[in-house]
Amino acid sequence: MQHLIDWNPAYSIGMDEIDDQHRVLFDIINHLWEHVINRERGGGVLDTLDELERYTITHFTAEETFMRSHGYSGFDAHKQQHDHFINRVRNERITIEAGGPVSLDMVNFLKDWLINHILVQDKAYAREFESKKLGVLGSFFARLLRV
Numbered sequence: 001m002q003h004l005i006d007w008n009p010a011y012s013i014g015m016d017e018i019d020d021q022h023r024v025l026f027d028i029i030n031h032l033w034e035h036v037i038n039r040e041r042g043g044g045v046l047d048t049l050d051e052l053e054r055y056t057i058t059h060f061t062a063e064e065t066f067m068r069s070h071g072y073s074g075f076d077a078h079k080q081q082h083d084h085f086i087n088r089v090r091n092e093r094i095t096i097e098a099g100g101p102v103s104l105d106m107v108n109f110l111k112d113w114l115i116n117h118i119l120v121q122d123k124a125y126a127r128e129f130e131s132k133k134l135g136v137l138g139s140f141f142a143r144l145l146r147v
């Protein structure tokens with residue numbers, strides 16, 4: 001079956017562990033999409049939404065720990081986006097549990113949100129981390145050259 005999202009090198013933020021976690025999120029969203037395309041309701045959809053919620057929390061916690069430990073300047077805004085996404089996934093699950101519709105719009109929203117977040121917010125913290133690393137190396141070599 002065709003996928004809703006396929007991994008693309010343009011989505012890489014240059015950190016293998018985080019890229020792998022993003023790939024897992026893509027897989028879960030593809031799985032959710034299959035349920036919707038096959039017009040499945042109930043158990044399968046709810047289990048997949050539950051898996052998405054749990055894995056998203058694992059991934060966001062890993063990123064937030066990394067950003068905090070490196071003093072990322074955009075931490076608060078980034079965390080706010082994470083919280084918003086988790087709330088959205090949770091609310092969708094609650095709505096479907098209560099018998100609400102499972103829509104393609106919802107899956108498309110999750111996909112678009114994730115891609116945009118990776119390309120803009122996740123790449124921003126990776127860039128800041130890289131430039132700090134280069135700054136530290138630069139000062140190290142500058143000190144060496146002065147000696």
Ligand code: FEO
Nearest residue numbers: 063117118121122
């Ligand atoms: Fe990879 Fe900020 O989520």
